[in-house]
Amino acid sequence: MKIVITGGAGFIGSNLARALTEQPRVTQIRVLDNLSTGHKPNIAGLDVDFFEGDIQNAVLLDQVLRDADAVVHLAALPSVPRSLRDPLASHHANTTGTLQVLDAARRAGDLYVIAASSSSVYGANPNLPKHEDLTPAPMSPYAATKLATEAYLSAYHHSFGLPVLSFRLFNVYGPGQRADHAYAAVIPKWVSATLAGQPVTVHGDGTQTRDFTYVGTVCRVFTNALLRRIIEPRPVNLAFGTRKSLLDLIPEIEVATGRPAHREHRVPRVGDVSHSQADSTRLLALFPEVTPVPINEGIAATVDWFRASAVIAASS
Ligand code: NAD
Secondary structure: OEEEEEOOOOHHHHHHHHHHHOOOOOOEEEEEEOOOOOOHHHHOOOOOEEEEOOOOOHHHHHHHHOOOOEEEEOOOOOOHHHHHHOHHHHHHHHHHHHHHHHHHHHHOOOOEEEEEEEHHHHOOOOOOOEOOOOOOOOOOHHHHHHHHHHHHHHHHHHHHOOOEEEEEEOEEEOOOOOOOOOOOOHHHHHHHHHHOOOOEEEEOOOOOEEOEEEHHHHHHHHHHHHHHOOOEEEEEEEOOOOOEEHHHHHHHHHHHHOOOOOEEEEOOOOOOOOOOOEOOHHHHHHOOOOOOOOHHHHHHHHHHHHHHHHHHHHHO
8 A cells, every 4th residue: 555644754653654664564654744844863763755846736746646555644733722823724725735645636537535623613512522414613713724635635535436434633732742942732841841841830729621542552553544445524632532621631631741730820712612522433433443542641641752852962
């Protein structure tokens, strides 16, 4: 199988590229990435073909997708706050970019397309747990682009018969997720701060809850979907119904780092949802054999990665 990963130099994409190199049935991995938020060192040493460029470039897409079997479409400008600062940039990369990828997949001979949507599409809908038939209520431009992503996958399936699958990812964390930028996610930010002896910044009172999913679990589901070619035009939550408050993370991080984490509270962030927890019924019906990595193991692996990265940075 020849697999294209858009956004493959990013956090999830590079973990997936690594996971796919271990699959005997996967004969070639191509990464297409414009390095806007991703980093080439993330895929250094992996047996992948790297194409630097934008998913909005149809000519390049035709070249990268030629004779491939499937596309895992992860390229996007992630983060709610980023989309509040520049909604059009998020729209171009996430919505127009997805449309370009789907159209290229159609031109290439109806390739199988898996894409990353987001739990942010549930937004202002207060119901818990979040099951896929709830009415989406995006609270940010980012969430709107992700709703459009899955809507376009469904449309291409129904209009042109394109084999598709869109996953609503919840809060994915793990090795490779960086803390050194303005839009960093909470786990890498807090692990990095705790290792550096700095306070952890809590927006609001910290009782907001999230369904944290380890990146290795996400990659297992993607790999399984690719190998079994699971087609589903309706979006599928990719999380397991575990609900942890941000404050609950602190003792986990303290245990994994062996250091105390001091809290500093700030005002809540605009566009953030209060609570998030997946209903995983649809996921488990499609992938009954996949079990999630427990959060203590996932955070321990994340801490190990931060420590190893610091050693590499110090010695280079
Ligand atoms: P990331 O920023 O690490 O990866 C995104 C990658 O896409 C980067 O390498 C970036 O350079 C690339 N990219 C962005 N715009 C591009 C463009 N126009 N052309 C080519 N490449 C482009 O983010 P991530 O956390 O790995 O997220 C991967 C996907 O999963 C995204 O679609 C994101 O919206 C989605 N997602 C992630 C999470 C999470 O918790 N990490 C949650 C929900 C959804």
